[in-house]
Amino acid sequence: MSVSDLSGLNAERATPGARVREVHDSFHGDLLEVSMGPHHPSTHGVFRMIVTLDGETIVKLKPVFGYLHRNHEKLGETVTYLGSMPYTDRLDYLSSMTNNWAYALAVEKLAGQAVPERAEYVRVILAELTRLLNHTCLAGFLMQDCGCSGTPLMYAFREREYILDLFESLSGSRMMCNYQRFGGCRVDPSADWLAGAQKLTDRYGTFLDEFETLLTGNEIIMARTQGVGKLSPELAISAGVTGPMLRATGVNYDLRKVDAYGVYPRFDFRVPLGDHGDVYDRYMIRVLEMRESIKILQQALAGLPAGPIMDPKAKLRSFRPKAGEAYGRIEGPKGEIGFYLLSDGSPNPYRYRIRPPSFINLTVLEDMCLGHTVADAVIILGSVDIVLGEVDR
């Protein structure tokens, strides 16, 4: 059996352009060029980093994308506005509800569609549940990258299952909810469902306490993450970094406050800010955001108004917005997720563009990793919180 080197490990021909260079130069000087990915346990999918090492210290890091480029934007131009909705589920497959919302928001802007109040509340509830789900899973994956043998990830996924049960009983699918529509939501949550959500919200704080006992005070985790992957606020702003990563550098910018979309202004919540911009801050900001999300959930569940879930004037079939363009964005769990739509009056958008938060957050990956070791690069990448479906689209 002829077996070449492991793909990704010794990346002959992983990217053909780099072929010649890598074969001849793999041990150039004292530097070692390692190609991490596209198959690597810690790249959260099929992401690849070409890392040049001096000993174990990174002197150069080049990300390589496109291994999960599924042509979302091209497909979005060939299917109807409604047909793109299930595709948005598959963008950031850990937080389909917020993707739905961002897309629905952009289309509603484009078509001038009003949304009933109840639907807005339900959207907030689902978005915050998604945030809980996403941040919990992220913490689990981050700890997995730190070298935990699965335990935090298991606890995170245990809680994720509870949230997914809610999503499933509401929308019919665990991950690919396809729940929101232009002008509201597809199904009205029942009283049972709301009671379940309330129960989950009430006990989520207990879970977070236990999770934090396991992780936050852990000396090894503090030593591994504090001071690692620092990011300055200036660079973060210039590089378009958004979401918890931006707030971990101390920049107070949360679209839920800034854009005040949906019914967020009605809720009382705070925006946690970090001072160091390192991996630990990014992790802690997410934990603190989860606690704020619980507060929002409590308020939203308490104040959920009665009424229709869907604007009766909204059209499902033969939906043709007027010619024009719109850019709508919301605060997704990973950062600003936006949709840019250009309509020429036909049933399909002329241009359908996704502004992927984790793709743009990766702009600063090299800046954060330089001078750190391979082990750090892994957790820095983990703390950026990428989902490849969204990075490569």
Place this chain on the structure above:
Amino acid sequence: MSLDPLPLCLLFSSALFCLGLIGALARSNTILVLLGIELMLNAANLNFIAFWRYGPATSPATGVMFVMFSIAVAAAEAAVGLALIIAVYRHQKNIRLQEANRLKG
């Protein structure tokens, strides 16, 4: 040739010594030279043990004592020697003995 153990041991140790010598002289790689010297030291240790075992008894464990000190010194020598090699390598990116002839960095 008698099959007495002591001359055999001594022959063994002298052969090892000469091997180390040849290695140290013939090779130009500093690490190998160092390893040759280590072998020579080991050969000396063999003698100590051989004499301790089969030689006239002076003090019960003197030979063993000597070997232990010798091992300690050899370890120190190896550490310093290899540190030197690394330092030299840092300077001229080479560890060939012939080229390490400059006294200035």
Place this chain on the structure above:
Amino acid sequence: MLGTGLLQGLGVTAKNFVGSFHDPARLTTIEYPEVKTKLPEAYRNFPFLVTENATDPMGTLRCVACQICEKECPPQCIYIEKSKDKKPDATGKPQLFPAIFAIDTSVCMSCQICVEVCPFDAIKMDQVYEIATTDRFSALLLNREQLAKSNAYYHEIHPTEAAEVDARLAAERKAAEAKAVAAAAAKAAAAAAKLAAPVAPKTPAV
């Protein structure tokens, strides 16, 4: 600090270890092949076609081959060919029916858009998920016969929704019948009127 955080962590794992022997919340496993998760009513996996009558599935398909789902299906996994002749549908109206109705489940993304856009409640989402197979083409390409499932089955998996659909259909049927009766009555009246007065305006055809 000084290892206390590590000890607390050990405490959490120990609590979970001990808890797994007595606390169901700390042993959340569903032992799958023997025990199965209770699927929520809303759960959807792949579409199926509703038939009114289980004994004559092809004769009582609700589908009228309007091809809306085919057009709306985002991944384009539905293929329909209309029949040449007509059959009475659920409400008794003569309608076309699908001569070919195929769904490629290896393409379907379970988005439910076909169900939403169907004006005839003819296509619904199934809940069967144990369909792993060794053969891609003959097992995952479902044709009309494989897709057709009875209304009773639909009631079984989505009771609330099915009841609603049935009520609506019944109402529609009633309305149609009433309309038909009215039309017939009108026709009769018109005929009577025609007999009475030959220049009476024509009632529009139904």
Place this chain on the structure above:
Amino acid sequence: MTAALVLIAVFTLATAAVALSLRNLIHSALLLIASWFGIAAFYLWAGAEFVAFAQVLVYVGAVSMVVLFAVLLTRRSRADTVIAPDSVARAISAVITGVAVFGVLVAAILKSSLGRLSPAGVPALPGGTSVSPVIFAPTATVREIGIQLMSTHAAALLIIGILLTVALLGAVVLAAQDGSESKQESP
């Protein structure tokens, strides 16, 4: 017993000889480790159990690691562990020197009265110390070694301790000379 000695000697010498003639440094280092094991086996054979284990611990556990580390650190490319062949003239002269020294040593050993010095033989040293004619197998239990170390050789032990400390510090200083550019701690 003698057969065992011959076996050990052949093994040790063979591994050492091959190790010193190989071109691959890593193989050389690993074979030398085998040779060190042979020497440890000799110590065991001679009854110096403690020294044998100390030899393994120090040489296999520490020196070999340092050597391998040095090999890996002083290498510019993968091929660098395979070093260029040395000059033949140099090798020949080295072999001639070595063989000459060996000849002298062998002659000395064979000529000396050492052969008759073995425990079975007659004790006859110029110094006049007498050795009992019974088979003499010295013992070196750990306890004895400890007592000796702390009494007779206390001063030597102290000096060795100081030497080791100084050597260690020296090694760290030497190796960390240019350490300012690398952030990695060098232990």
Place this chain on the structure above:
Amino acid sequence: MFKRDPEDCPLSQEVTPPPPSVTETERDELRRQGILLTSLQELYTWGNSHSVWPLNFGLACCAIEMIAASMAKFDIARFGSEVFRPSPRQADLLIVSGTVTKKMAPQVIRLWNQMPEPKYCIAMGACAISGGPFKQGYNVLKGIDRFIPVDIYIPGCPPRPEALLHGLVQLQKKIQGFKLTGPDAPRHLRDDQPCNCPVPEFGEHDLEPPANPAVWTAPPAIVRKD
């Protein structure tokens, strides 16, 4: 390049569903073959079917459900398969969990080649089977079975974790149906079949070659009648 005769259609070999388990008639037949071989075969298939270690390899959405299947609620460990090995050298099962893009396809095939025999492949989810919802994308491979032999197809987008467990059980049953000798022996026990698949190269618009004829033939027309 291919040892296999193109006429020896692998599809037909894989179309035959695996026996649910060793049936009585087969047992009898095996008894005729000799009790030693029987027990050897049973031991072999027992060991191989209950120790299927998957490769820790995720592609897209389905990978999350694959992870979920190994997590507390579904616990793939019960089947002895929670040992997700990060290196293909120690893995037995390649779960192609998600969309295989054309840029990724050579890597996936290389991973497959790097796994030691016996190895199995599960195509999990619509994308891995046929490209799924992204089938019409210019950068999406229309089914991983174009390049490597797939043992089990699990449709769904994404399949539930239980569906993956179901697929794993099906795979175990398939392995338990293996014969050590004879013409029905599985691929890895036969000398005439290659265990490596050719890795396609990146072309100007597409992969070259676009399929591996040793494992792939276009399906027969089932519906089309014009």
Place this chain on the structure above:
Amino acid sequence: MESPEQIRDRLLARFPGAEISVVTNPGLAAQHSLLLGAAHARAIAEFLRDDPTLRLDQCSNVTGIDWPEKEIVETTNISTPDPANPAAPPTAVEQKTKRLQPGFLEVVYHLYSITHRHGPVIFRLRTGNRTDQATVPSLTPVWRSCEFQEREVFDLFGVTFVGHPDLRRILMWDEFKDHPMRRDYVEPDDYEWEPTPHGAVLEKTKAHYPTPPAPASVAPVKAAAP
């Protein structure tokens, strides 16, 4: 925040001679944008970023849009008075003129201010045509966030960004020849025989398999394009 017209006026005052115009958005979102000429784009971008009242420090989104050349049919009514009878109403002749509107590529930037929490300010850059003059100035030196997004626009649309530090393909492989997001991009013809061919897929399949394989026979059809 200032309206696009106000910004345009300030910019014109600051950069006399620059080509700046407002593109109105007919849609309900009414997000109007500025169209900048390539010559001053970089300086204007820096001004927008540093101007104390605007401080558009975050470039959120970079989009490429392809506008292929379009045949525009214009109908004009030319009334020619009858020379013979001037009193008679002029005969209206409907004249159709065909005009080829040249195609171009457009890059749209969405800017926000994190300092002042306002936005978006949208501006667009246009290339001369879609072939040899497909260049615009790169704004990566102004906003780091443009780095990957401009690479993506280059990869998928073929817009060359002058001054970009590392303009390589980002999503497709390096040997890839075309720009797949252009509207006239022809996908590789790699569809297998689709049992449920549909629309565009059907067309491709038909082109691929002029005669579909006979049903029920498992004849191995070569899947590869010749």
Place this chain on the structure above:
Amino acid sequence: MNLAVIPVAASVSEWSDSFLERLPLLARDWMTSWLPEPWRWLVNSLLSIAVILSVFGLLFAYVTLAERKILGRIQNRPGPNRTPIPFTKLRFFGLAQPFADGVKSLTKEDVVPRGADHLLHFLAPVVLLAFSILTFAVIPYGRHLVPVELNAGVLYFFAAGAATELAVFMAGWASRNKYSLLAAMRALAQLISYELPLLLAWVPVVLVAGTLSTTEIVAAQSGWQFNVIPHWYVFTPWGAAGFAIFMIAALAESNRSPFDLPEAESELIAGHLTEYSGFKYALFFMAEYFGMIALSGMAITLFLGGWHAPSPYLEFIPSYVWFMGKLSALLLGFIWIRATFPRLRMDQLTRFAWKFLVPLALINLGNAAFWSLSLHWSGPLQILRWLISVLVVVGPFVLLGRKLSAGVAPRVYRYAV
């Protein structure tokens, strides 16, 4: 170097030398009694080897299963439980699982990468396994059960153990894989860092016991204070500290989490194991567990009183059962730690070893010296002795710990309204 029963000099009570206690020896003698005298010695030794290998082989199999199940339980799931016993349908809690893995590994293709150093690639697992089995020779498993009684038994154990990391290096080097190479470097650095604390941790025991022989060290821990507290070294301040340091260093020596840096799955794929498949991989796996078991056995011998029962009233239980019990407890600890902790980084690991463990171990050596010098103190002086000794452990621990964790602390976060 006599392979045989060693007579225990200590006064043997009736209970403690019961039939059960002698059972393994009696069984062996019964089996070999028919042999002529010169052969009996050889067959006896071979039998001991076979018994050790099979017992520890079985222990290895079930430690892997226990690890998977305990890890599962900690993670709220049952772990492997469905694998039936071959030729039957009996599941029996999945007890056959390790054997299924074994059968699979044996029948798996063995891949050697092209360009790898074939000889070293083959030798690495063999060397590792050989040396980890060698370490089993000097551990006293019971009152009469020590395979080889060596004068310098402890030294032998660590000499043999030192060679294991060499095998890791060989594996990493021979694989011709960059990740493996990084792992090899890490393995070397880790060995150099942790050999010293490991040695320094047991030196106090040797100092106090006054011997390097494992049986004598165990014998020195016999007896009970007031018939309640055993005279195990772990119940002294220096012993407790030494035990902690020893176990930490043992975690590092056996490449277990949180020191599994050479293997580091999330960073280096599987490190030195990346290119190993099939049976060689299984050998590696086996050797690593053997190393873990041997180090635990040594820790029991040195600190936990060896095979001694914790109470005189429990002596009726045979000594080897106690040994196995203690071994299981330590292995459980290994698994528990693995389930909880993340991995350290390489520089942190070396810093932890050199700036924390080595000084602590050195201080602990002085502490043990003080302890043995103050052996005769009694009455209030005894309390003073304890006080000083505890202080000498706790003080440096706190100070060094503070210094080590400087700059690392929980943080307080601010909120924007």
